[in-house]
Amino acid sequence: MSGKKRIVKELGEITSSPPDGMRVRLVDESDVHIWEIFMDGPEQSVYSGGTFRLVLTLPKDYPFKPPILAFQTKIYHPNVSNDDKGSMCLGMLRSDEWKPPNKILAVLNMARNLLVEPNPDDAVETGIAEQYKSNRKEFEKTAKDWTKKYANAKK
Template identity: 30%
Template structure:
């Protein structure tokens, strides 16, 4: 199974290097391991994250594309849909099938048709419009709802730190 994953990941990497997508860059974290990628996500224009250069690690399982990768911000990130440890929580990165908690429909979760490009575009979309209804970071969601000025200030600090990295 991992031979198929290696071929698919190499193909996606080659496609992204030939045709870069605006808003992020991606490459191997280590040339000897196609399952570990380093990505840089540019803070989307007209959002609180604008101007940021957020670094994340993308780890693919051996049975990719049947199972989703994990994406974890290395840069400091303050967002309702990012766990305090940096791990991104969006529907398409959740294992395929029915949600045991009943929050998501199966068609919102991981599918083998997803690619690095669709994942990154979903993360950019997440930065543009946080979902505080089903938060991974409860403190960030609470601040987003109850102290928007404080939330913006904390995000601005993350943006500044990302520019210094």
């Protein structure tokens, strides 16, 4: 019950003044629980030039349970699972860290900040995290290649 009003309010705020480099809309106009986000790779990051499609799913108990955020566009990143799910599970997205007043806007900003600065200490892809720490050059090269290949980056 409580969720609906809150979701509508959040959606209104985000669509009327979307955060930098993001476009947000509902996948299906009749279902406020599934959001589609197009996120531009931040300028200063290895993902720059690419556009990533993400899907944000709000559980029926939202905001008492955290939203679920997944990259639909393949991305080379220590905190995004390198499978067909592209799931993220860190920080406020974990149910033991999520607090009900936390907002979707904060979730999206966190995701964008992670593109600028990955968090290798809380990684899902430990191999990529290892490479990020020990061989940054190689990591950046692959991340850029993937951005070109999967996220339509021109350069």
